[in-house]
Amino acid sequence: xxxxxxxxxxxxxxxxxxxxxxxxxxxxxxxxxxxxxxxxxxxxxxxxxxxxxxxxxxxxxxxxxxxxxxxxxxxxxxxxxxxxxxxxxxxxxxxxxxxxxxxxxxxxxxxxxxxxxxxxxxxxxxxxxxxxxxxxxxxxxxxxxxxx
Amino acid sequence: xxxxxxxxxxxxxxxxxxxxxxxxxxxxxxxxxxxxxxxxxxxxxxxxxxxxxxxxxxxxxxxxxxxxxxxxxxxxxxxxxxxxxxxxxxxxxxxxxxxxxxxxxxxxxxxxxxxxxxxxxxxxxxxxxxxxxxxxxxxxxxxxxxxxxxxxxxxxxxxxxxxxxxxxxxxxxxxxxxxxxxxxxxxxxxxxxxxxxxxxxxxxxxxxxxxxxxxxxxxxxxxxxxxxxxxxxxxxxxxxxxxxxxxxxxxxxxxxxxxxxxxxxxxxxxxxxxxxxxxxxxxxxxxxxxxxxxxx
Ligand SMILES: Nc1ncnc2c1ncn2[C@@H]1O[C@H](COP(=O)(O)OP(=O)(O)OP(=O)(O)O)[C@@H](O)[C@H]1O
Ligand SMILES: [Mg+2]
Numbered sequence: 011x012x013x014x015x016x017x018x019x020x021x022x023x024x025x026x027x028x029x030x031x032x033x034x035x036x037x038x039x040x041x042x043x044x045x046x047x048x049x050x051x052x053x054x055x056x057x058x059x060x061x062x063x064x065x066x067x068x069x070x071x072x073x074x075x076x077x078x079x080x081x082x083x084x085x086x087x088x089x090x091x092x093x094x095x096x097x098x099x100x101x102x103x104x105x106x107x108x109x110x111x112x113x114x115x116x117x118x119x120x121x122x123x124x125x126x127x128x129x130x131x132x133x134x135x136x137x138x139x140x141x142x143x144x145x146x147x148x149x150x151x152x153x154x155x156x157x158x
Numbered sequence: 159x160x161x162x163x164x165x166x167x168x169x170x171x172x173x174x175x176x177x178x179x180x181x182x183x184x185x186x187x188x189x190x191x192x193x194x195x196x197x198x199x200x201x202x203x204x205x206x207x208x209x210x211x212x213x214x215x216x217x218x219x220x221x222x223x224x225x226x227x228x229x230x231x232x233x234x235x236x237x238x239x240x241x242x243x244x245x246x247x248x249x250x251x252x253x254x255x256x257x258x259x260x261x262x263x264x265x266x267x268x269x270x271x272x273x274x275x276x277x278x279x280x281x282x283x284x285x286x287x288x289x290x291x292x293x294x295x296x297x298x299x300x301x302x303x304x305x306x307x308x309x310x311x312x313x314x315x316x317x318x319x320x321x322x323x324x325x326x327x328x329x330x331x332x333x334x335x336x337x338x339x340x341x342x343x344x345x346x347x348x349x350x351x352x353x354x355x356x357x358x359x360x361x362x363x364x365x366x367x368x369x370x371x372x373x374x375x376x377x378x379x380x381x382x383x384x385x386x387x388x389x390x391x392x393x394x395x396x397x398x399x400x401x402x403x404x405x406x407x408x409x410x411x412x413x414x415x416x417x418x419x420x421x422x423x424x425x426x427x428x429x430x431x432x433x434x435x436x437x438x439x440x441x442x443x444x445x446x447x448x449x450x451x452x453x454x
Contacts, residue, residue, distance in 0.1 A: 023284075043284055043285060043287075043288070044288055044291050044292070046284070047283050047284065047288075047291070047292045048291065048292050048295060049171075049173065050283075050292075051292045051295035051296045051298075051299060052173065052176075052177060052295065052299060053180065053299035053302070053303070054171065054173050054176040054177060054180075055171070055176065056171050057170060057171055058170050058171050058172050058176075059172075059176055062252070064249065065249045065252060065253045065254045065303075065307035066247075066249075066254055066271075066303045066304070066307045067303070068296075068299050068300070068303060069271065069299070069300045069303045069304070070271065071282075072281050072282050072296060072299075072300075073271060073272075073279070073280070073281065073282065074280040074281065074282045075272070075273055075277050075280060076271055076272070076273070077246065077270070077271055077272055077273045077274070078273065079246040080246055080247060080248075080270075080271055081248060081249060122273065123273045123275075123277055126282075130282060134284075
């Protein structure tokens, strides 16, 4: 079976389609948002863990709005918000989303307490759309999308 | 066709192994903590946090190494009450630094991770819809991390300030099977005691945590001008009868004292300034009962 395509993640779900290179038979894996979140809630790493967890790793990475000055745990490419995206990224060496400098500057101009929320929204949207880089244009799109 | 139980692995995630590593890590971290005592009450607002803060400083004054874990994740108050809300935890080696109240009492609280002001605890998720299905699990993970990933050092006693609710002690006991015991806090009102009665049964029969005793808080009011004492609540059902009914020790009564509330609001030690007040003496005597029970 070879990876054929994937959709999402969107609204917590993701689908991955595999197909047989020989006969073309396809199977799909669908994630259930509640199941995904419940496994995540255990503070374990989907796909197994070889490194040691950073102190308070899941608390710090799961808190949507965190105090300024508390170190954030740097998510590795395999540790994106959706664990399945992380796995797919890792398997296919797809890098995490990058932010252009002007987009990053714009993000930084937003009050600190809502910044993580905005970052998440923008990144979610970008992933849904399949963008690899977040530019100011993408941020405008998200804004328009949210105002709809 | 294979059944669920025939599947030899969980697809490589090794969730069970990861969870057991977490447990082992928690045990190792708490190996140098002699006693863990939970301060609990099914009823909210009866003074659990007040009792925790005061007992921590009383035990500290008596020369014991005491620490405080604020297990009220959604309504944390210990950092403020103990005057350390400005501490920003940072990681050193494999754990994070607690705040140090009065330079000596380590405190760990969710409060230290939240932006100042009225930001609530919101857990990131692909969607907040259906959050009721997983929120308590995330909270348990967070609680485990607050315990396991803090540099507690060597402690004679760790006091755990619980959120209101009879279920909270059971959750903690699941995480920490070796809790030494629990203090139960009530006020002299019939409604509080009705709710607290259920918590006592829950603690001893379900969570199977030894009940050290009952603390009656806000029992009487001390006049600030003349020191005259009068009942704060009319009716005043005696809490020692509740203790008797459940066959647990009655540890004493702490009167309502506006100076105590002021000190906690300001994050300063009440016992330092008013050790001779009725409330001060009551707190010190409850601390005596506690370390006698623990055989510290
Ligand atoms: N004996 C007392 N004298 C004066 N004020 C008190 C006394 N006990 C508690 N208070 C005040 O009452 C309020 C509630 O107390 P506290 O926060 O300790 O209750 P709690 O049981 O921890 O509440 P929660 O259920 O929300 O966790 C606080 O503002 C505290 O300062
Ligand atoms: Mg409290």
